[in-house]
Amino acid sequence: MQRSKWVTIEEEILETYIRNLSGEIVLGIDGFIDQVWQVVETRTPDNHCILIDKMQEFGNLIVSRREGGMANELIKKRRSYGGFTANTGKALGNMDLSTTLIGMYGKEEIDKIFHDLKEKCNLISVGDPVVSTILEFTDGKIMMPNLDELLKFTWNDFLSIIGQDQLQKILLNADIVSLGYWSNMPDFDTFITKLNEDYFHTDRPRRLFFDFANIKKRSVEAINSTFRVLEKINDKIPVSLSLNEHEAVILFSYYDRNFSDDCEAVARDTEYLRNIIGLDELIIHTPQYAVLSSKTEGMELLEQDYCAAPVITTGAGDTFNGGYIAACLGNLKAAQRLAIANAATRFYISNSHTPDRQELISEIKRIKKVLS
Incomplete structure (x- = not known):
């Protein structure tokens, strides 16, 4: 296992890579409008709000009222787009990468909330967005989406809306294709199987990338079935799976592993799990570090510049x-790929917007200076 430190990261190589970055990316198939709120604990006599700062404080409050009711005022923080395609697409679009988003942005017309995203990415809508109520705290968030439309969305629905010819054209030159979130797509296995059988032939993408999201929503049998599907595809196209620490805790438990406080133990177990599920890459990212198990490159562990007071947390994983x-669009080493991903999310949670190329380069240099 390589425990890479930032002092070993060659920032000149990353700067050159980022300045010359190019490629075609296709993301699908969700679409969310996030209504984000903060929870008020009390109001002072001068009408000043004291917010509930931490998720555990809110959880303790709920438990303490378990035999009765509770009523807490909410303050609207923002209304914005969210979900895998929008949040990940925003990060890619801000780097001026050619990104096509296939998702649920409005049936009759694209909802105006997505218009700034439309300036950076090519949006193709296949339905109405899911509305998600989010309670946001400084250390995380509680997300409560109504997923009816997305849960009922099938491959046949998708193909009847987008059309076979248009889909073929979109995928023809794609370097990386990614579908999220698995937990919200009961027909996920059909989607990826049909894409592989009917569209990924000679001009197949160089990599498939997945984020499963809330694994606990689906059964162990369902996730094992999906791993068998992805393992077959992995023989033709390398597959990457990315998990945050909460998702990793659940996945580890399915294979009788405890998610340890020791990052090196997590790295070893990540390697163990990747070998079981048979994918090319398994990535786990946390606020403190990111680990990567690669079939060809082995293990990498890279620390993150931990942010004690994030401005925003929703969308950090995306x-x-x-x-x-x-x-992944070039030939960077595993530690270099993790460095770019860590820098992107660290900049985002501190500045509440995703970095452009120059901001990403500057953030890499800043983190290296802090952690070296």
Whole structure:
């Protein structure tokens, strides 16, 4: 296992790579409008709000009222787009990469909330967006989406809307194709099987990338079935799976592994799991570090510049994914790919917007200075 430190990261190589970055990326198939709220604990006599800062504080409050009711005022923080395609696409679009987003942005016309995303990416809508209510805290968020439309969405629905010829054209020159989130797509296995059988032939993408999201929503049998499908595809196209620490805890438990406080133990177990599920890459990212198990490159572990007071947390994982996808368009080493992904998400949570190329380069240099 390579435990890479930032002092070993060659920032000149990454700067040259980022400045010359190019490629075709296709993301699908969700679409969310996030209504984000903060929870008020009390109001002072001068009408100043004291917010519930941490998720555990809110959880403790709920438990303490378990035999009765509770009523807490909400303050609207923002209304924005969200979900895998929008958040990851935003990260890629801000790097001026050619990105096509296939998702649910409006049946009759694309909802105006997505218009700034439309300026950076090619949007193709196949339905109405899911509305998600989010309670946001400084250390995380509680997401409560109504997924009816997305859960009922099948491959046949998708193909009847987008059309076989248009889909073929979109995928023809794609370097990386990614579908998220598996947990919200009961027909996921059909989607990826049909794409592989009917579209990924001579002009197949160089990599498939997946984020499963809330694994616990689906059964162990369902995830094992999906791994068998992806393992077959992995023989033809290398597959990457990305998990945050909460998703990793659940996946580890399915294979009788505990998610340890020791990052090196997590790295060893990540390697163990990747060998079982049979994919080319398994990535786990946390606020403190990111680990990568690669079939060809072995293990990498790279620390993150931990942010104690993030400005935003919603979309942090998607921004990591966007950075990592961008880093897969060339021939970077594993530690270099993790460095770009870590820098992208660290910049985002501190500045509440995804970095452009120059901001990403500057963030890499800043993190190296701090952690070296």
